[in-house]
Amino acid sequence: MVNPKFLFLFIFSTLLFACVEPFEINLNTKDKILFIEADLNNIDDNQSITLQYNFPSNSSIEYVGIDNAKVEVIENGSNIISCSFSSEGTYLLPTKFKTKIGAEYQLHFTLADGSEYKSSIETSQDVPPISNVYSRFVSKSIAWEQSMLDGHEIFIDTKDNPTEGDFYLWQWKMYEKESYCISCQGGKYYNNPLPLGVCIDDANLKRRNITYDYQCSGDCWDIIFSNKVNIMSDIYTNSGEIKNRLVAEIPFFQFKECVVEIQQFSISKSAFDYFNLIIQQNQNNGSLADTPPAGLIGNIKNINNSVEAVGGFFVVAAKTTYNYWLKRDDYANGTVPYGTLNGRAPSPELAGADTSRPPFAPCIESKTRTAVKPQGWLK
Template sequence: MFSCIEPFDTAFRLTDSILVVDGNLTDQETGNYVSLRNSKPSSISSSSSIFEPIKDANVWVLVDDSEKVNLSHFDAGTYSFPEGFKAENGRSYQLFFDLSNGNSYQSDAQVLKTVSPIKKVYQEFVSDGIRVRDITAAGHKIYLDMDEPEGKGDAYYWTWKSYEKQNYCTECYGGRYYRNPGEAEGVCVSDQLLIRYNVTYDYKCEKPCWEIIYSNTLNAMNDAFIDGRSLVGKQVAEVPLYTRNGAVIEIKQHAINDKAYKYLKLLIDQNQNSGGLADTPSTALIGNMTSSTNRSESVGGYFVVSSVHTVHYFLDRADVINGVKAVGFQARESNPEPSGADTTRPPLAPCNESVNRTSVQPINWID
């Protein structure tokens, strides 16, 4: 008897910590960073890990083996590039960092490749099957067309985020929101009756505000089957029907080298395509980082250098079928505080700038 499948033990036990690097450098002035964390076994489960940020590293990038660019610690183990710094086509970039324990690390050198532009973006409404939270719902699939240049070895990945108009900017569970005139922030004041009846009130935004919702899946491909031809109908996003209003979908097309693609493909296989007999078995996701002080040390993660083409596509939800219910931004219906006899209530809430919310109108927004 013969078999083409090599058996492997599926019982994994994490016993050692591992350094994990998440680095991103593009030809854009925003969105560039390096994140350093230690992945340690969880005390609760032997098959899961906890991540501890590394805040005291000395981090820099070497440009064309000559120019040193220092990064500074920003927050929770994340290091930022100097303001305005971005990668340039044809130049090479190599990441280095030293830890406080004396260990040193470096990536391989990567040359920035020019990205092909997105030619067209379009949408398709589906009445079910879009994953949001723990359910499936109605929403839109977003597709694009592009022309792939001749020459094998090109690879791409796509990211997206959705800007959705938000009507409510804060909530109070078991209480009411109070905000004095001129104050930037307000407070929730508890009310025992509202707590008893498990009441949550929502408060409208004082000015236009947009919720920012990010994709949570990886999407990558290489040019093995499309080299020099047009890529038509590539699905790059699934956007749930949060509201019946329109939204702006920011789509980024990244050009990467083949080694980075193989790493992302392995990450996709292990995290998004798991569950079948033909799926790739889990392995340590070792990327392009190595230790210069201990060659036997395994380092997880990847430092990715990519050029980016960005499109801001307005998602017109006029094609939504009547009677289809929007899922909203929370797992419940909005519940504004009743006005009552007090004409000063309810107060409006500020639209606080964060990675998940902005008062800056997105590009190509249509009211």
């Protein structure tokens, strides 16, 4: 299963972003960097803001959530929308909060030590619908997990807004039916204690470096996220048709069909410039809500300390979606699926004299897995 947190370490020197002055960050330091994840839109029922400290080193980044902060969103300069703390630095907006087209939003938060931060004001702009979606199979052309895989390119048709200065971003997430729900490396799975069960080490299996995979006890879907930033300015298409826009590259994980949710965002110019910097530095980034490079400075400032480096971006974007049923019936002869276990073939525990084994494993709800049938699933 691919983790949607594409956390790579980027070594940057001086970075420019919109109205933000050049700021040099030495990522070889062990000093912490404040980082914000915030993606507000007009569609999702459950929206949140995450505050965390990043501790970069030469080879990795450690992420630690920030608790005990006061977090709020200011709508149109006066309406204060308070966020409630959840866990691990995540603060929830009120249930079913959605941005309003044309409204202005600003993030404001205060840490436990009194440090106060504000974002620039971001405006929610209307987004056109996706009119058509289609796909084609390609061989060894999809970059995934440092490999070039067979897969499908997905294209859309849409129409640019009639106003000038529109900016778009596309992301996708894929729902694939999963057969195996738990893998135990060097051990066996036991479904007690309920409800999750546990993997228990086995010295013999550890010595032989054996991993066992356990079938799901019911329906289960893996949720796989895009790993590229895909943006466009309407400078060449103002008020015209946007046709044959490549918006997704889907690895051929298995022969079974899947649902691909195409997400089309209308973003601000400042957000466009921010994501464009990510593309220029390195394309290995995830979705709007994922953590961009630790050294990339966004639109949030410490109001009492303008030289503090604050990472991340407060994004306000109108969104529309299209659930596309990818049949996967047009693959080339000889195509071999990569598999849903990161390229590893399943290795189920063999049945023996004990008829209670191997047990089935539960589908554990998470950001990357669900037992709820996704919209657009046709079977």
